[in-house]
Amino acid sequence: MTNTEHIPVLTQELMALLNPVINGVYLDATLGGGGHTRELLKRLGPEGVVIAMDRDEEALERAAIEINDPRVRYVHGSFSDMADKLMAMGYHEIDGVIMDLGLSMTQMKDASRGFSFNSGEPLDMRMDRDLPVTAGEIVSRWSERDIERILREYGEERKALQIAREIVKQRKRERIETCLQLAAIVERVYRKRGRTHPATKTFQALRIAVNDELNQLSEGLSNALKILKQGGRLCVITYHSLEDRIVKRFILAAERQEGTLVRLNKKPIVPLRDEQRRNPSSRSAKLRGAEKL
Ligand SMILES: C[S@@+](CC[C@H](N)C(=O)[O-])C[C@H]1O[C@@H](n2cnc3c(N)ncnc32)[C@H](O)[C@@H]1O
Missing domain, CATH: 3.40.50.150 (Vaccinia Virus protein VP39)
Incomplete structure (x- = not known):
């Protein structure tokens, strides 16, 4: 195996x-x-x-x-x-x-699918390639409020507001295209790392939203x-x-x-x-x- x-x-x-x-x-x-x-x-x-x-x-x-x-x-x-x-x-x-x-x-380990925070690949996360919206499109285009909402509702993320703010701040400086970029933004908000990666809930929330x-x-x-x-x-x-x-x-x-x-x-x-x-x-x-x- x-x-x-x-x-x-x-x-x-x-x-x-x-x-x-x-x-x-x-x-x-x-x-x-x-x-x-x-x-x-x-x-x-x-x-x-x-x-x-x-x-x-x-x-x-x-x-x-x-x-x-x-x-x-x-x-x-x-x-x-x-x-x-x-x-x-x-x-x-x-x-x-x-x-x-x-x-x-x-799917998780295939970097090209964009599900894993250790990958420099584009933020995709679509289970079916025919789906209309990628995770990259959500972080680059959605309003801070909508990003916060999905992080809270689908990720049960207690720092939803700070992460959404940081995403919107960062995307004014550069395009957020890769999983690594997004993981780094969440890491900045959390500052320290626990047993699970701080971006776990953010990635879960985006995946749930992309795939409805x-x-x-x-x-x-x-x-x-x-x-x-x-x-x-x-x-x-x-x-x-x-x-x-x-x-x-x-x-x-x-x-x-x-x-x-x-x-x-x-x-x-x-x-x-x-x-x-x-x-x-x-x-x-x-x-x-x-x-x-
Ligand atoms: C945890 S894996 C299943 C593993 C499988 N039971 C096995 O033993 O190998 C989940 C699978 O469900 C598929 N999936 C998720 N949502 C789906 C949906 N709405 N309709 C059909 N397949 C879906 C995913 O693409 C993925 O391949």
Whole structure:
């Protein structure tokens, strides 16, 4: 395994919760490095199907070469319109949906994608190259108020105002084009470094804004509910509190108000200490599952 390869998170726990039926039809809505799809394929029989979706065309191309299995159907697109995509392919009711949110390690480590603060590459951060706005455009064009708002709302950044001010001050002197430039601005505001890089929250906020991640997630969850058959299962892995809150509230509302889902676990499942040690990116992961009624 190279160090840019994505290590799948909570795989055994996810499979136990999904509890695949032998010849079932499943959607892996976040294919990434294909780790979860591979595990699922091991549990499916010859008539089983995995529809493997990702917003990132490069992820799909890589996986299609590596996972050479006739039971996989690859789809480019966002999970926010999974129901339409699946129906167009002739799948009206499926047995399960996996959503493993955020970025893969491969995307994170690919400097040209502009997600990493150690890179001198342009601030891009689009998961899908067809998206209209890059992180660079946000920091160069948006007003101080709007930048502050996304840093606060999507990054839960307590120094949102100071960072937004510093960005606007700096961009009058020079164009802020690279990840390194932005990371340096945030470092100046923070002055000292803790255990995590001070720009972590700023980068998270920009990434969420560029990819409209929270709306995508809400839409994705509603779509999953539409496409699941009775007894079908939805399993979602989140990596920060904003995402987890959306998933938790969605499942609870469906259970208590609409009676359309029932929780498979009341408390989120988190990685064991051993997994966290082997794969530090798994540390913030939370898995929630629900069954369609
Ligand atoms: C954490 S990775 C998934 C890793 C995968 N489960 C594995 O085991 O290799 C998240 C993936 O979801 C994709 N993604 C994020 N948002 C998406 C969306 N709205 N629609 C489809 N794919 C999305 C990203 O491009 C990325 O490849």
